[in-house]
Amino acid sequence: MSADSIDIQPILNGDRLALSRVLTQIEKDSTAGRDALNHLFPHTGKAQLIGVTGAPGTGKSSLVNQIAYHYRHPVDDSQPQRIAIVAVDPTSPFTGGAVLGDRIRMRDLSGDPDVFIRSMASRGSLGGLARATAGIVQAYDAAGYDIILIETVGAGQAEVDIARLAHTTLVVEAPGLGDDIQAIKAGILEIADILVVNKADRPGVENTERALRNMLQLAHPAKRVFRHHGQQMEVDGADEQEYEALWIAPIQRTIATDGEGLTELLEHISQHRQHLENTGELARRERARLAAQLDELIESQLVSDWRASLKNGVYEHALDELEARHLSPYEAVQELVKEQKK
Amino acid sequence: MAEEKIRVLVAKPGLDGHDRGAKVIARALRDAGMEVIYTGLRQTPEMVAEAALQEDVNVVGLSILSGAHMALVPRILELMQANGQEDVKVFIGGIIPDEDVPKLQDAGVTGIYGPGASTQLIIDDIRAAMSAAAN
Numbered sequence: 223m224s225a226d227s228i229d230i231q232p233i234l235n236g237d238r239l240a241l242s243r244v245l246t247q248i249e250k251d252s253t254a255g256r257d258a259l260n261h262l263f264p265h266t267g268k269a270q271l272i273g274v275t276g277a278p279g280t281g282k283s284s285l286v287n288q289i290a291y292h293y294r295h296p297v298d299d300s301q302p303q304r305i306a307i308v309a310v311d312p313t314s315p316f317t318g319g320a321v322l323g324d325r326i327r328m329r330d331l332s333g334d335p336d337v338f339i340r341s342m343a344s345r346g347s348l349g350g351l352a353r354a355t356a357g358i359v360q361a362y363d364a365a366g367y368d369i370i371l372i373e374t375v376g377a378g379q380a381e382v383d384i385a386r387l388a389h390t391t392l393v394v395e396a397p398g399l400g401d402d403i404q405a406i407k408a409g410i411l412e413i414a415d416i417l418v419v420n421k422a423d424r425p426g427v428e429n430t431e432r433a434l435r436n437m438l439q440l441a442h443p444a445k446r447v448f449r450h451h452g453q454q455m456e457v458d459g460a461d462e463q464e465y466e467a468l469w470i471a472p473i474q475r476t477i478a479t480d481g482e483g484l485t486e487l488l489e490h491i492s493q494h495r496q497h498l499e500n501t502g503e504l505a506r507r508e509r510a511r512l513a514a515q516l517d518e519l520i521e522s523q524l525v526s527d528w529r530a531s532l533k534n535g536v537y538e539h540a541l542d543e544l545e546a547r548h549l550s551p552y553e554a555v556q557e558l559v560k561e562q563k564k
Numbered sequence: 565m566a567e568e569k570i571r572v573l574v575a576k577p578g579l580d581g582h583d584r585g586a587k588v589i590a591r592a593l594r595d596a597g598m599e600v601i602y603t604g605l606r607q608t609p610e611m612v613a614e615a616a617l618q619e620d621v622n623v624v625g626l627s628i629l630s631g632a633h634m635a636l637v638p639r640i641l642e643l644m645q646a647n648g649q650e651d652v653k654v655f656i657g658g659i660i661p662d663e664d665v666p667k668l669q670d671a672g673v674t675g676i677y678g679p680g681a682s683t684q685l686i687i688d689d690i691r692a693a694m695s696a697a698a699n
């Protein structure tokens with residue numbers, strides 16, 4: 223394979239076709255794509271990453287449209303931010319194809335050269351999706367976009383992995399999804415920095431919000447105040463200092479179709495950002511993210527090197543031994559690793 | 565390396581108000597294993613070209629029933645060319661009078677299909693155009 227390497231200068235200069243083409247290579251995980259990422263990496267680390275996730279149809283794309291629009295058209299006299307969006311939709315497991323429809327809801331952003339929207343199908347493996355998304359985000363970051371919005375559906379492992387990419391993760395709920403509580407998976411609260419109850423114009427919004435509030439209360443029991451020898455004392459799950467550093471996800475109602483609640487939502491996003499900076503959490507998250515990426519790459523590199531180093535048939539032989547119950551899986555691993563050292 | 569996925573933008577430029585045909589095509593292409601970016605109704609030529617650029621598609625499929633194809637299609641091709649996407653194949657579905665077909669082909673359209681065309685034919689033509697382009 224000819225690893226025709228990609229000139230990254232046009233990407234850094236804001237050439238949108240060059241950016242678009244490198245995204246394709248990154249998504250394919252081609253040699254050229256990896257090479258480009260190597261050269262783009264020194265230019266990354268500046269953008270603010272915002273994840274938007276939630277069940278299908280809750281209004282994530284409509285919300286991304288509004289968030290981006292508000293950053294492009296600030297109501298105060300702040301600078302308009304350059305926005306890049308990556309919207310992930312599931313690949314059909316049966317055909318390998320996908321219909322990516324998120325752009326339908328992002329019409330307000332069309333014609334704006336400082337907004338870039340890319341749709342992506344989830345394709346094969348979980349790890350592959352997280353890697354591709356991380357790569358796309360890096361390319362956007364290097365291309366100078368100030369804010370990167372990442373839309374994903376659902377609350378599976380892929381979303382959790384992708385949420386780990388983002389500095390701030392919005393989890394979107396909406397009334398009328400059948401059974402409200404069921405739709406709110408407990409695990410999703412762990413990744414939510416901000417909870418959005420969208421479609422606030424719909425009946426049942428109070429129930430959805432109450433259900434969320436109850437679940438949050440379980441996760442972060444409020445301070446209990448009681449009297450002790452006439453003095454007020456505060457007792458809580460976390461001690462005082464920890465409590466200061468604790469971010470309790472706010473709940474924000476929105477109507478993504480008309481922009482209601484968006485100013486408040488942007489305020490929460492900026493407060494969360496402030497919180498991350500003030501508590502040192504931003505640097506910690508960044509380091510944890512890089513560590514996770516490094517670990518994943520080390521693992522896949524070591525495994526593929528090791529596999530390539532095995533003599534023909536050795537692996538199959540170990541498998542036969544397992545099948546015949548001559549070896550346990552642990553013993554088989556020991557044998558195989560020994561085999562490689564010879 | 566992963567297999568090459570064909571990425572197709574399915575767009576509905578112009579003002580006519582229903583997109584049933586476009587949706588049928590979008591699903592058929594998905595079922596054929598392609599990745600379809602669907603942008604919905606009432607797309608301006610600028611919106612179509614912008615989406616094609618950002619999505620780095622191999623193919624643009626336009627559904628046009630309004631009769632405005634001679635106003636819309638050459639403009640879209642022109643914008644795509646200006647963006648450096650002259651290699652992207654353009655297919656049109658809709659009611660296109662016979663006399664317009666050669667004009668559209670000359671402008672650079674790869675395939676033109678009437679309302680009765682089978683989705684399988686369109687899929688085969690897209691695949692053929694892709695493998696011809698790859699060689």
Ligand SMILES: Nc1nc2c(ncn2[C@@H]2O[C@H](COP(=O)(O)OP(=O)(O)OP(=O)(O)O)[C@@H](O)[C@H]2O)c(=O)[nH]1
Nearest residue numbers: 278279280281282283284327420421422477478479
């Ligand atoms: N009434 C009402 N409808 C909304 C609101 N926000 C979005 N919708 C509608 O809900 C539907 C789904 O919106 P999307 O933005 O596509 O939702 P999504 O979560 O991105 O959907 P998927 O990407 O398919 O999971 C559309 O018909 C929107 O117009 C809202 O605040 N109120």
Ligand SMILES: [Mg+2]
Nearest residue numbers: 282283323324
């Ligand atoms: Mg969406």
